[in-house]
Amino acid sequence: MTVAIDSSGDTTKYGARRGGKTPTGSDLPYRVVLWVVTGFFASVMIVFAGSLVWNSIPGWQAAGLYFFYGTTWDSTIATFGALPFILGTLITTVLAVLVAAPLGIGGALAIVFVIPRRLRAVVSSLVELLAVIPSIIYGIWGYLVLLPLMDQKIQPWLASKTGGHWPFAEQGVGKGLLLGSVILAVMILPTVTAISRDVLAGVPHDLVEGALSLGATKGQVLAKVVVPAARPGLIGAVVLGTARALGETIALTLVLGGASPLHPIPTNLFATLDTLATSIVNNWGDLTGSTSVGALYCLALTLAVIVGTVNFSARRIIRRSARRLQ
Amino acid sequence: MSLVTDAMVEARAEHREMVRSTARRNYRRRSFYSGMFYAAVTVALGIAFIPLSAIVYNVLKRGLPYISWSFLTTPEMDPPDIFHPHQIGGISNAIVGTILIDGLALLIAVPISVILAVALFESRGRTMSILRSYVEIMVGLPSILLGVFIYAFFVVPLGFKYCAMAGVLAIAIMMVPLMTVAGEAALRDVPATLSEAALALGARPSRVMWRVVLPFALPRVMTGILLSLGRAVGETAPILFIIGSNYAVNWNPFGQVTAMPTLIYKYQQSSYDYQREACWGIALVLIVAIFTLNVISRFLAARSEKGRK
Secondary structure, three states, X not given: OHHHHHOOOOOHHHHHHOOOOOOOOOXXXXXXXXXXXXXXXXXXXXXXXXXXXXXXXXHHHHHOOHHHHOOOEEHHHOEEOOHHHHHHHHHHHHHHHHHHHHHHHHHHXXXXXXXXXXXXXXXXXXXXHHOOOOHHHHHHHHHHHHHHHHHXXXXXXXXXXXXXXXXXXOOOEOXXXXXXXXXXXXXXXXXXXXXXXXXXXXXXHHHHHHHHHOOOOHHHHHHHHHHHHHHHHHXXXXXXXXXXXXXXXXXXXXXXXXXXXXXXXXXXXXXXXXXXXXXXXXXXXOOOHHHHXXXXXXXXHHHHHHHHHHHHHHHHHHHHHHHHHO | OHHHHHHHHHHHHHHHHHHHHHHOOOHHHHHHHHHHHHHHHHHHHHHHHHHXXXXXXXXXHHHHHHXXXXXXXXXXXXXXXXXXXXXXXXXXXXXXXXXHHHHXXXXXXXXXXXXXXXXXXXXXXXXHHHHHHHHHHHHHOOOHHHHHHHHHHHHOOOOOOOXXXXXXXXXXXXXXXXXXXXXXXXXXXXXXXXXXXXXXXOOOHHHHHHHHHHHHHHHHHHHHHHXXXXXXXXXXXXXXXXXOOOOOOOOOOOOOOOOHHHHHHHHHOOOOHHHHHHHHHHHHHHHHHHHHHHHHHHHHHHHHHHHXX
8 A cells, every 4th residue: 555655664653653752764854854953942042051151251250259249330340249130130020029910810810700701802812912012112101101200299299108218218219119110010910910811711610610509609719719729820820920020121221220339229119229131231331341241141141040940930830730720 | 640630529529618618607798708809809900901001092192193104114313403303204214124133033933943843742752841941941031131142142253243133143042932832832732633643544744744733733833923923023122232223224134223122212212302202103113013913813813713613
């Protein structure tokens, strides 16, 4: 039969394919193409990681461990302390996630279980559309709309109401931690909502129906059945939002205001600061000599390690929850 | 498989027990809390939409006055013409720059990521699981890192050659993981019975892939490609420092270009009000482009769903 000729006569090989073995003799060009492209991609990735490490070496030599505990960043005297940037990244992200996680998960619950069925598709596509608005547009919205508002109305109001006590200050310049965290929260909100919605929609219906049939109120079903069942996936959604917040660059460059040389570590909500990503952008201007370039690569490498770790754990959590729900 | 089911049964039994115990409580209090919870999540959704609709409103209201034929077809006017102050000219140089960068990046990224998706789909080895986690980590990596990488790997070694090609490489590296993840998901969505039937008829794996699996998965692969393109079009951070800038329309990949996001970034920093305000016009063009890509991909996905039924 022609079939036998086509497959070089050994049909048992294909049966074994699903079990993990793949035929090589019969389909060599295909396998070669797959392997070559895979190898190419893998080598690009290795070059990428290697380049970050290699280029950061002069920076590590100049900064040493001071990079992790130092608070002064001045390329003119080759002093590279990145602690304010690392703390800035963490603080902005934590504040943004504290705001965005409840709103995002609550919104996703509302989309899946509360609002009328007819609106559901429209609202969830709207959320997905909002998730793709580029960060530069969030940035100019923050800079051109929220910044004047923050500077002239919100900050003076907060300061007068609280008497300038911590966590607020007596005066601010508009830019700073508060504005940055708000923008960041708004940015990751659609991401958290969209992923949470997918997770919640995947909760088996018999759980919901079982709870309802036993007389639980609808609110109880959501709070005590749906959310616990979807918890790992919801955590994954929040962690993915966190990863996005950690790496956010352009929008924050516009609204954080930069670390002040005297008080680089933000101590109140009105303080200006830098994150790892924005400090790369803001220090790009003074690339003098290999040490300061190397120091920028130290920042990039630190950022990559932090975000990579967070992302990797998020993926694992989501995959595990998907397995559990099946 | 049976383990999972056991766990599920246990979980269900636990929930049942829990639900039973709570059901004994006072009904009125329960329905009050239920209403509160519903109200809370609805309010959360409402609050979430306030800033988001504010952004869309601002972009539309302040961007629409800029939209005209000449805005789209004349290049940026800079330095400002002293006879016509407060005129920014147009943004055709930025539109062309964006098309050039993202178009070429698409040409590079699509074949690589489709083949990569096929490779991930076809294999089950340890190498591939490592590669898969690598791809997934790359998906979420801050895009500024790609700009930093291309700067060291391409721009500096070529003698500080800021050009569109550097942006193309950065965007292509950003696109590949996105498209690969989407492509692999699309391939996994193809019913196994189809490929098994083809294999049973004696077709080679390559033939099964080319003639059966890929055509079936094509709409969803396209969806993934368009979504990744939509994300790439708005990216600023990776290209900001490597593509240079150009006041004139430039189609040469090895010349400097201005792209729409970098032009917004530049105007936003301007000290002139009329340039800062023009950000909204560019933002509107950018958002319309991205939304169009998304709507097309949504349409494709919906059609493939319908075709499957």
